[in-house]
Amino acid sequence: MRIDKYLWAVRYLKTRNMATQACKKGSVRVNGDIVKPARDVYPGDKITLRKNQINYQLEVLDLPESRVGAKLVDIYRKDTTPKEAFETNEMLQYAKSYYRKKGVGRPTKKDRRDIDDFTESTDDEMEEH
Numbered sequence: 001m002r003i004d005k006y007l008w009a010v011r012y013l014k015t016r017n018m019a020t021q022a023c024k025k026g027s028v029r030v031n032g033d034i035v036k037p038a039r040d041v042y043p044g045d046k047i048t049l050r051k052n053q054i055n056y057q058l059e060v061l062d063l064p065e066s067r068v069g070a071k072l073v074d075i076y077r078k079d080t081t082p083k084e085a086f087e088t089n090e091m092l093q094y095a096k097s098y099y100r101k102k103g104v105g106r107p108t109k110k111d112r113r114d115i116d117d118f119t120e121s122t123d124d125e126m127e128e129h
Contacts, residue, residue, distance in 0.1 A: 004037040
């Protein structure tokens with residue numbers, strides 16, 4: 001079975017087209033090698049898929065005939081993604097939303113002054129080196 005079809009069938013990507021694009025971008029590796037969308041996968045292959053800043057690692061157990069229901073996905077793949085990958089993604093989300101929420105509006109006067117102080121301090125450090 002083609003790698004793009006497999007990723008679509010086991011519900012890692014929403015459409016075949018998205019799976020094909022992921023392969024073309026180099027987000028999909030089979031046994032450590034970057035692959036093209038037409039690459040065949042076999043039971044025992046180890047797939048690494050980079051999606052939403054997380055490197056999913058899975059092992060092919062069996063090949064489905066076509067797209068399977070969410071409850072049946074575990075028959076066809078074994079997810080070996082480490083928990084740390086999800087934790088680092090969660091930390092990134094907190095870091096982004098810590099200071100200002102998206103769409104809150106223009107920076108306040110205090111925000112602008114803080115930004116100016118920060119950029120001036122980095123400029124001073126650059127001149128010293």
